[in-house]
Ligand SMILES: Nc1ncnc2c1ncn2[C@@H]1O[C@H](COP(=O)(O)OP(=O)(O)O)[C@@H](O)[C@H]1O
């Protein structure tokens with residue numbers, strides 16, 4: 025089994041030209057310092073508030089000629105404005121550039137994404153992983169309590185501050201969904217695949233509506249990746265990933281020599297988050313509680329080191345040993361499900377009933 029390679033994707037532009045440059049003045053309120061990141065929707069810049077002299081992050085939408093993207097950008101601002109939580113990035117302001125490009129101003133998170141963090145730090149202890157993921161679970165709990173689903177939870181959308189005390193914050197609510205029934209914005213048509221394939225729940229991979237439990241699945245994928253350095257399913261196409269998920273192929277064993285986490289943590293990931301049927305997954309609220317218990321273990325109890333036994337010892341049917349193009353499954357995707365394999369979709373429907 026190949027271990028996944030991590031690359032800070034956001035440092036690469038997706039063919040979009042850099043829209044703003046150092047010294048640009050935004051509506052007499054902010055001055056651009058430099059580009060921080062480029063994602064599927066926009067560009068994020070470090071800037072300085074001309075009023076407070078504080079650093080801020082400004083996200084601009086780069087493709088304005090798409091109504092759906094404009095709606096999503098508006099929705100991101102709306103969701104952030106209705107959430108105030110220490111593990112969710114704060115929005116400070118929003119507006120339009122003179123050419124009508126919309127932007128949002130956020131607190132600047134000085135640090136790095138979990139994606140970059142993973143590329144630098146290998147062999148994290150399980151206690152360290154719990155410390156990183158408990159705030160993610162708390163952020164999700166707050167998000168879900170308001171009726172929102174993130175839908176694109178992945179290491180690139182989790183930021184870690186470099187100053188002490190280290191903080192962990194969720195960003196990028198660009199494809200988030202409002203589950204409130206009377207929500208006026210229903211941006212995504214049923215049957216649309218949205219998110220990042222490598223972190224997608226089975227229901228998202230097959231174009232069904234994402235729920236809060238879909239975020240819990242993504243949480244499980246990230247946690248597994250933190251502990252092992254690899255994704256639970258190594259596939260180089262969405263089709264292959266769908267097949268592995270449908271077969272409910274067990275994630276591969278942890279390579280020997282790895283710091284082994286307690287059975288409770290393994291069970292939490294494998295049996296309570298990475299579950300095919302969404303209603304069988306735990307909630308973010310329960311995740312927080314389970315992680316708090318594990319955290320208390322980490323300090324109080326000598327832990328059982330024989331743990332990854334609960335993972336399948338079978339040669340994993342789904343293990344792909346040839347070179348694996350992880351990047352193809354790592355970008356935020358919006359694709360209509362009609363491209364999916366019909367036969368697999370029927371199988372999915374049978375299994376999910
Ligand atoms: N508030 C912030 N502070 C610092 N960096 C940020 C902030 N928001 C986003 N970034 C960086 O910019 C990248 C792209 O932002 P994101 O909101 O994920 O955009 P997209 O929707 O285009 O993926 C992130 O992965 C992160 O590295």
Ligand SMILES: [Mg+2]
Nearest residue numbers: 063180181196
């Ligand atoms: Mg992003």
